[in-house]
Amino acid sequence: xxxxxxxxFTGKSLFYVAQQVPTSLAEMKNQKRPSLKPxxxxxxxxxxxxxxxxxxxxxxxxxxxxxxxxxxxxxxxNAMRHLGMPEVHSVRIGKYMEIEVDGENGELESRLHGLxxxxxxxxxxxxxxxxxxxxxx
Amino acid sequence: xxxxxxxxxxxxCDQDCIAAINGLDGLHAKYVWHKETSLDDFDAxxxxxGFAYGDYLRCGAIARFSPIMRAVISDARAGKLVLGTCxxxxxxxxAGLLPGALVRNRSLRFVCDMVTTxxxxxxxxxxxxxxKGTLLRMPVAHGEGCFFADAExxxxxxxxRQLTPAAALFPKPIPMVPLKxxxxxxxxxxxxxxxxxxxxxxPMRALAxxxxxxFSGR
Numbered sequence: 001x002x003x004x005x006x007x008x009f010t011g012k013s014l015f016y017v018a019q020q021v022p023t024s025l026a027e028m029k030n031q032k033r034p035s036l037k038p039x040x041x042x043x044x045x046x047x048x049x050x051x052x053x054x055x056x057x058x059x060x061x062x063x064x065x066x067x068x069x070x071x072x073x074x075x076x077x078n079a080m081r082h083l084g085m086p087e088v089h090s091v092r093i094g095k096y097m098e099i100e101v102d103g104e105n106g107e108l109e110s111r112l113h114g115l116x117x118x119x120x121x122x123x124x125x126x127x128x129x130x131x132x133x134x135x136x137x
Numbered sequence: 138x139x140x141x142x143x144x145x146x147x148x149x150c151d152q153d154c155i156a157a158i159n160g161l162d163g164l165h166a167k168y169v170w171h172k173e174t175s176l177d178d179f180d181a182x183x184x185x186x187g188f189a190y191g192d193y194l195r196c197g198a199i200a201r202f203s204p205i206m207r208a209v210i211s212d213a214r215a216g217k218l219v220l221g222t223c224x225x226x227x228x229x230x231x232a233g234l235l236p237g238a239l240v241r242n243r244s245l246r247f248v249c250d251m252v253t254t255x256x257x258x259x260x261x262x263x264x265x266x267x268x269k270g271t272l273l274r275m276p277v278a279h280g281e282g283c284f285f286a287d288a289e290x291x292x293x294x295x296x297x298r299q300l301t302p303a304a305a306l307f308p309k310p311i312p313m314v315p316l317k318x319x320x321x322x323x324x325x326x327x328x329x330x331x332x333x334x335x336x337x338x339x340p341m342r343a344l345a346x347x348x349x350x351x352f353s354g355r
Contacts, residue, residue, distance in 0.1 A: 064240075067287070068240060068285055069240070069243060069283075069285075071241055071242070071243050071244070071245050072241060072245065075245055119194070119198060119199075119202070120194070122195055122198070122231065122238050124230075124236075124237060124238040124285070124286070124287075125238045125240055125285055
């Protein structure tokens with residue numbers, strides 16, 4: 001039963017678990033998921049579920065530009081060579097950020113790009129790459 | 138003459154600035170919290186050193202969005218005197234008031250030392266009482282003080298004599314400055330933007346007698 005709760009701790013499945021608790025494994029397997037069409041949902045829960053469904057996960061990688069010396073990367077490269085891997089040619093160190101945003105649309109994404117340029121990276125010394133995670137919560 | 142010393146959460150040279158400025162005749166300095174929006178009551182602005190917002194993300198990256206920065210930038214463009222030292226330099230670079238950016242020291246070490254700077258421009262408000270060629274010794278203390286700009290910007294700054302590398306002043310290396318390990322990190326950059334004096338060095342600390350005595354042996 002505990003496992004069932006753990007399969008998806010989202011707004012949608014919380015509602016589902018609260019409504020019908022399976023008593024055996026066989027019953028769990030045979031169970032039909034309730035329809036998630038708007039008319040079949042509890043109105044109180046559906047409002048929340050919609051919001052949870054629209055969380056956008058964004059990954060931003062900020063790297064120093066090729067022309068900018070990366071002393072940290074060089075130090076790590078040297079350490080790797082000393083530790084028995086003389087093949088290491090180059091190490092560059094950047095930043096990786098995971099961002100969660102409520103809602104999902106092109107306008108939000110373009111605003112995110114604006115903040116990537118203004119705050120998350122400095123265009124003089126860094127490049128950024130923004131990737132959208134398609135998986136919904 | 139009234140000076141505003143901007144306090145960001147994490148500034149730590151603000152008290153040095155206040156003490157240094159108030160110690161000079163005719164100058165008065167006051168703290169201004171970074172949430173303020175106007176600097177109309179002041180004749181000059183000081184952005185002190187330190188670690189504004191803990192240097193999170195990049196040095197000065199979050200501080201540049203503080204409400205006071207809008208007033209700082211518009212007043213600087215209008216010709217008000219602005220002195221940015223250390224972290225203040227980093228904030229002004231992030232704010233786009235100056236070209237280039239400051240990156241990690243090449244040595245990867247925090248440099249805490251004395252550097253020598255040379256006055257190249259004597260018709261400039263901050264250096265008016267120093268004849269051209271005057272050498273000024275002052276402390277530096279920074280981890281991200283390596284000035285970076287693309288080749289064209291650097292050439293432009295050098296041609297206008299707005300950038301004074303400390304290392305270029307002496308034919309032989311000064312023992313106290315680790316020239317070989319981090320040439321660019323000890324550049325005491327002096328970039329003038331009409332009325333803006335930007336240094337990675339901390340001149341206000343040179344006013345404390347015990348600092349000068351300890352480092353210069355005098």
